[in-house]
Amino acid sequence: ITGVGFQPDWVWVKERSSTSDHRLHDSSRGAGKVLRSSSSDAELDRDEIDSFITDGFHISGTSDGIGAVNENSQTYVAWNWKANGGTTSSNTDGSITSTVQANTTAGLSVITYTGGGSAGDTIGHGLNSAPEQVWFKRRGATGNWMNYVKAMGNDGYINLDRTNGKDTGGSPVNSTDPSSSVITLGSFQSLNGNTNTYVAYAFHSVEGYSKFGSYNG
DSSP states (O other), X not given: OBOSSSOOSEEEEEESSSOOOXXXXXXXXXXXXXXXXXXXXXXXXXXXXXXXXXXXXXXXXXXXXTTTTOXXXXXXXXXXXXXXXXXXXXXXXXXXXXXXXXXXXXXXXXXXXXXXXXXXXXXXXXXXXXXXXXXXXXXXXXXXXXXEEGGGOTTOBEESSSOOOOBOSOOTTTXXXXXXXXXXXXXXXXHHOTTOEEEEEXXXXXXXXXXXXXXXX
16 A cells, blocks of 8 residues: 555554454554454454555455455555654663654654553653653553543543443553653553553644544533
């Protein structure tokens, strides 16, 4: 798939003409590593997007890719973001060393880390402003997507993979808004289980590019 205009580092694909889960791929975790925003399942090893290329991405013709991203005659949509060309860096700003791929101009960071298991653990995010929204996902085992939104308050979360409203049964960020350098973690297994692996997508608003907030209907 070409015509993107840049080499994407995060590709979100959804089949439009039939029923398949949303598929999330990023260059920090690597091609072939699939997460589904509508599922709490662990990361899948599937040959769907097998490489990120200069002007887009390469979709597989194998059975793994059929249906979800490349079934004959089916229609799809793909949203693409640029981070840092697939180049990651180690970040030691937090109590847990994270691996970060950030686009500070766009206010986007892809963060991978291994959980410490304690409420109050912190991870560096690599951005130059405090994130206003962070999605957390457990990679190696089942875990709900936990979504922190600053405008919604740091006392709870919403799940991407569920239809429930805001849950105030705990705080993914340990009731602490992220700072300009780190994100504080609660003790949920879904985002900070000891020795478990995770990915977090962090965002902040950028004038003329993006805005994160909340509204009343």
